Amino acid sequence: MRRRGPTIPEIAQAIGQKLTRPVRLMEVCGTHTVNIFRFGLRSLLPKELELVSGPGCPVCVTPTREIDFLVEVARLPQVILATFGDMLRVPGSQYSLKDLRAQGAAIKMVYSPLDTLELAEKTPDKYVVFAAVGFETTAPAVAVTVLEAQERGLKNLFFAVSHRTMPMALKTLLSSGEVHIDGLILPGHVSTIVGARTFEFVPQEFGLPAVVTGFEAHDIMQGIYMLIKQIAEGRAKLEIEYRKAVTWQGNLMGQQLMHRVFEPCDAWWRGLGLIPGSGLRLRPAYQALDAQAQLGVQIPEGEDPPGCRCGDILCARAKPIDCKLFGKACTPEHPKGPCMVSSEGTCAAWYAFYDEIA
Ligand code: SF4
Incomplete structure (x- = not known):
């Protein structure tokens, strides 16, 4: 069935007609980056419109020191480290988790943090540690798992929390003066949880147009068109393209869960350094489930791979x-x-x- 409204080639044409000068847009979210390529959208856009990627891939922004920490935890003989698949192959200073698994360490790939509950119950003689990496999109599911672990009285399930939140990272990036962009394609998944209102600071503090955008080809093209239209009209507003999933307020239950279990903390970001208030850690009421506090493993300094940019x-x-x-x-x-x-x-x-x- 044909989608109502303009087709993708029609939107591409409209973008070309609105574009009056060279424009540089940042797609913040890694899923946008990949889908722009996968759908071949670059080939439809005018040459004067440049798309650059931002700090929206959670695995990529996790610094080497936190990979090294997980490696150290996985080395402990009594530990089973549970992680999402993407984390397995990320190089640490010396080893990736995959290298360590090849050396015999107990490292399991899980598809949901909730899988760790059963794993911990089935292996009472082991400590199960979940590598909780991700943005606001995944943090509520981890919060539910923490609450459930506490409810079940599990004494052998711990969380190595490396959650990061997007607003402070974007503020740091935009304040740095190093990045010259004309608008932002904002992340749809994160905004589903935190609400579009979280990104109001982009036009208000930095005078940049911003559009919360979905992930289908049509969504992305429409989001780009909305940005180009704002630029052509000299406006800088926050708009929502991804209306089927994103509201101004966001998912209040998800926000409450995050707030109940986690509190803000300073966090290191690859490429951006230490950003105050840009991470999440377990609140004191959940310290018994904190891997670093309970297992006594320190976070090492960590060295980035030589030559990697x-x-x-x-x-x-x-x-x-x-x-x-x-x-x-x-x-x-x-x-x-x-x-x-x-x-x-x-x-x-x-x-x-x-x-x-x-
Ligand atoms: S080494 Fe270079 S190509 Fe490889 S991930 Fe790092 S920046 Fe990318």
């Missing part, structure tokens, strides 16, 4: 082809940095769709 790519200071390792020493089969590992990684997307860019 993921930090610059996540902040739009460089493109994957600016990295000397891209497609040579670093490929999806032998990744040197997280941006080549993650399914949302910019380097992995450029590598997979290189013919389209070249």
Whole structure:
């Protein structure tokens, strides 16, 4: 059935007609980056419209020191480390979790944090540690798991919390003066939870147009059109394209769950450094489930992979082809940095769709 409204080629044409000068837009979310390539949207857009990626891939922004921490935890003989698949191949200073698993460490891939409840119940003689990595999108599900673990009285399930929240990272990036963009394609998934209102600061403090955008080809093209229209009309507003999922207030129950279990903390971001209030940690009432507090493993310093420019790519200071390792020493089969590992990684997307860019 034909979708109501303009087709994708019609939107592309409208974008071309509205564009009066070269424009640079940032897609904050890694899923947008990948889908723009997957749907071949770049080939439909005018050459004067440049798309750059932002710090919206959760695996990519997790710094090496936190990968090293998980490696140290997984080395403990009594521990089963549970993690999402993307984290397995991210290189640490010396090893990835996959390397460690090959050496015999007990590392299990899970599809949901809730899977760890059963794992802990089935292995009472082990400590199960869940690597809780992700943005506001995944934090509510982890919060539910924490509450359920407490409710069930599980004494062998712990959480290594590396959650990050998007607003402070974007503020830091936009305040840095290093990134020159004309508008933001804002993340649909995160906004589903936190609500579009969370990003009101983008036009208010930075004078930039911003559109919360969905993930289908039509959504992305429509979001880009809304941004180009604002730019052509000299406006800077926050608008929602992804109305089927995102409201101004967001998911209040998800927000309450996050607030009940987690509190803000300072967090390190790959490429952005230490950002005050940009992370989440367990509240004192849940310290008995905190892996770092209970297992006594310190977070090491961590060294980024030599030559890897993921930090610059996540902040739009460089493109994957600016990295000397891209497609040579670093490929999806032998990744040197997280941006080549993650399914949302910019380097992995450029590598997979290189013919389209070249
Ligand atoms: S190509 Fe590889 S080494 Fe270079 S920035 Fe990307 S992930 Fe890092």
